[in-house]
Amino acid sequence: MKGNSICELFGVRYPIIQGGMVWCSGWELASAVSNAGGLGLIGAGSMYPDVLRGHIQKCKSATNKPFGVNLPLLYPDIDQHIQIILEEKIKIVFTSAGNPKTWTKILKDNNVTVVHVVSSSYFALKASGAGVDAIVAEGFEAGGHNGREETTTLCLVPMVRKVINIPLIAAGGIASGEAIVSMVALGADAVQIGSLFAASKESSAHIDFKQKIIDTQEGGTQLSLKQLAPVRLIKNEFYEQIQASGQDKEVLKILLGKGRAKKGMFEGDMTEGELEIGQVSGMIDEIKDVKQIFNTLIEEYEKGQQNILDL
Amino acid sequence: MKGNSICELFGVRYPIIQGGMVWCSGWELASAVSNAGGLGLIGAGSMYPDVLRGHIQKCKSATNKPFGVNLPLLYPDIDQHIQIILEEKIKIVFTSAGNPKTWTKILKDNNVTVVHVVSSSYFALKASGAGVDAIVAEGFEAGGHNGREETTTLCLVPMVRKVINIPLIAAGGIASGEAIVSMVALGADAVQIGSLFAASKESSAHIDFKQKIIDTQEGGTQLSLKQLAPVRLIKNEFYEQIQASGQDKEVLKILLGKGRAKKGMFEGDMTEGELEIGQVSGMIDEIKDVKQIFNTLIEEYEKGQQNILDL
Numbered sequence: 054m055k056g057n058s059i060c061e062l063f064g065v066r067y068p069i070i071q072g073g074m075v076w077c078s079g080w081e082l083a084s085a086v087s088n089a090g091g092l093g094l095i096g097a098g099s100m101y102p103d104v105l106r107g108h109i110q111k112c113k114s115a116t117n118k119p120f121g122v123n124l125p126l127l128y129p130d131i132d133q134h135i136q137i138i139l140e141e142k143i144k145i146v147f148t149s150a151g152n153p154k155t156w157t158k159i160l161k162d163n164n165v166t167v168v169h170v171v172s173s174s175y176f177a178l179k180a181s182g183a184g185v186d187a188i189v190a191e192g193f194e195a196g197g198h199n200g201r202e203e204t205t206t207l208c209l210v211p212m213v214r215k216v217i218n219i220p221l222i223a224a225g226g227i228a229s230g231e232a233i234v235s236m237v238a239l240g241a242d243a244v245q246i247g248s249l250f251a252a253s254k255e256s257s258a259h260i261d262f263k264q265k266i267i268d269t270q271e272g273g274t275q276l277s278l279k280q281l282a283p284v285r286l287i288k289n290e291f292y293e294q295i296q297a298s299g300q301d302k303e304v305l306k307i308l309l310g311k312g313r314a315k316k317g318m319f320e321g322d323m324t325e326g327e328l329e330i331g332q333v334s335g336m337i338d339e340i341k342d343v344k345q346i347f348n349t350l351i352e353e354y355e356k357g358q359q360n361i362l363d364l
Numbered sequence: 365m366k367g368n369s370i371c372e373l374f375g376v377r378y379p380i381i382q383g384g385m386v387w388c389s390g391w392e393l394a395s396a397v398s399n400a401g402g403l404g405l406i407g408a409g410s411m412y413p414d415v416l417r418g419h420i421q422k423c424k425s426a427t428n429k430p431f432g433v434n435l436p437l438l439y440p441d442i443d444q445h446i447q448i449i450l451e452e453k454i455k456i457v458f459t460s461a462g463n464p465k466t467w468t469k470i471l472k473d474n475n476v477t478v479v480h481v482v483s484s485s486y487f488a489l490k491a492s493g494a495g496v497d498a499i500v501a502e503g504f505e506a507g508g509h510n511g512r513e514e515t516t517t518l519c520l521v522p523m524v525r526k527v528i529n530i531p532l533i534a535a536g537g538i539a540s541g542e543a544i545v546s547m548v549a550l551g552a553d554a555v556q557i558g559s560l561f562a563a564s565k566e567s568s569a570h571i572d573f574k575q576k577i578i579d580t581q582e583g584g585t586q587l588s589l590k591q592l593a594p595v596r597l598i599k600n601e602f603y604e605q606i607q608a609s610g611q612d613k614e615v616l617k618i619l620l621g622k623g624r625a626k627k628g629m630f631e632g633d634m635t636e637g638e639l640e641i642g643q644v645s646g647m648i649d650e651i652k653d654v655k656q657i658f659n660t661l662i663e664e665y666e667k668g669q670q671n672i673l674d675l
Contacts, residue, residue: 193505336519
């Protein structure tokens with residue numbers, strides 16, 4: 054996309070970013086996406102600091118294209134993560150789940166391009182004020198952690214576009230080239246895609262989780278755990294236990310326990326694991342490699358363009 | 365839109381349909397929309413049979429363009445409504461909230477074009493099988509009654525597109541020309557717009573409700589009353605009472621009582637009334653007349669087209 058602000062900002066061919074996802078996006082996925090012309094992100098949320106360093110180093114060996122790291126700011130070892138990112142001279146960091154004021158300046162002072170993920174125009178304005186270079190606006194249909202206002206991507210993107218001037222990346226519900234056209238029409242400069250890449254060959258997720266994404270049909274996910282922090286999950290047995298447990302916060306905390314996401318997405322326990330994925334999983338019906346995914350997205354993008362006639 | 369299947373089906377200039385809405389869409393709104401080149405719909409859901417007849421007759425006097433009637437199929441006086449529609453030789457009927465099998469054949473046998481509103485591709489297939497001429501796919505962000513699966517418009521439209529061959533109308537979260545482009549890119553042939561017209565000068569809603577739509581900000585609505593039937597509402601005092609009442613069905617029924625929507629949307633009680641509106645109300649900031657709304661939508665449609673660059 055010639056002259057696209059996001060392509061220029063990141064130095065990539067296509068305005069397509071692979072979302073950083075716990076247990077799915079290691080160096081293999083990130084480097085494959087970057088090699089295909091998009092922006093790959095290593096998801097640090099499920100990595101101890103030394104594991105993150107290993108993934109960064111392997112990613113550097115696997116691609117000479119730009120890639121980045123996604124960093125949830127509420128992570129307990131955040132100081133160490135930041136230190137590794139600076140030591141390894143990572144040039145692009147996507148932050149989420151926390152206050153962008155705390156770390157943006159330090160990262161920017163070290164020549165890192167910083168992007169923050171938000172679920173409302175209020176938080177977009179705050180992040181923009183904190184000096185980030187771009188915003189990801191992620192809607193209700195997205196997998197994993199989600200906003201309390203439940204604003205959908207279709208509503209959120211134009212609302213955020215209205216209040217910020219920096220580049221805008223749409224996320225949530227996007228798994229086709231037509232959906233990319235759809236988001237660009239609304240004023241987004243790029244898209245972030247999660248679920249589709251979670252089910253890719255290069256994803257580090259357990260094969261049973263990838264197959265579960267393929268098998269999940271329309272209506273197969275639900276925004277859950279709202280009493281703690283809203284998370285979109287596949288409606289498996291663990292989800293049913295949450296629903297049956299009532300709405301008490303403490304009961305939910307005990308039920309959730311520790312390592313539920315790892316158990317499901319990485320270890321492949323489809324019954325007791327927490328399976329985070331987007332609504333759009335209902336449209337994903339094949340495990341493809343990243344190169345195939347890009348080819349399809351680009352073909353579909355042209356179809357989406359052709360769908361639009363003059364009024 | 366030359367050659368657009370929806371424009372041909374209804375005989376209208378623009379693929380823009382005004383949603384039939386309780387207490388908002390009488391003859392004045394429907395005729396204004398039809399005169400502006402869209403398809404106006406009289407919302408029969410809040411009308412006794414003789415009131416509906418009055419609105420149809422006034423609408424006929426106010427426009428010589430095609431218009432239709434929206435009919436919730438669960439309405440108690442449905443037989444009488446259907447009889448009036450046939451007697452008045454209405455040519456376009458949008459049905460919702462009920463089984464399309466029951467009435468589609470009778471309407472079609474009388475040369476009525478029938479469109480059914482759905483919230484899932486499962487119901488789209490059922491409606492298509494019942495012989496309807498087109499489908500409205502309405503997402504989670506829409507105002508008023510809503511589906512249980514909470515599929516957003518961005519996810520729903522391509523899912524429905526995949527399973528049906530008849531014309532498809534996207535609804536929920538659409539209040540700008542850019543959003544129309546966005547939906548067309550996904551494969552929709554037309555859009556249905558509600559909230560924006562609910563706040564129009566020609567809407568029959570109480571002026572205080574129109575002003576409330578203007579005042580409602582991002583995050584100001586919520587899908588509520590899920591234990592009965594999910595309805596998207598403005599978060600006013602009545603909504604807070606619902607939230608505080610617990611989740612018991614019988615308690616909710618008593619709290620809801622009768623005439624809550626009329627009280628709010630038609631009589632102007634912003635505290636105790638049920639105020640049905642879409643998430644997109646957060647983007648509506650002026651009460652305009654229908655002609656102005658169409659001019660803006662058409663201008664924005666061109667902007668949306670220009671946003672789309674080649675990859």
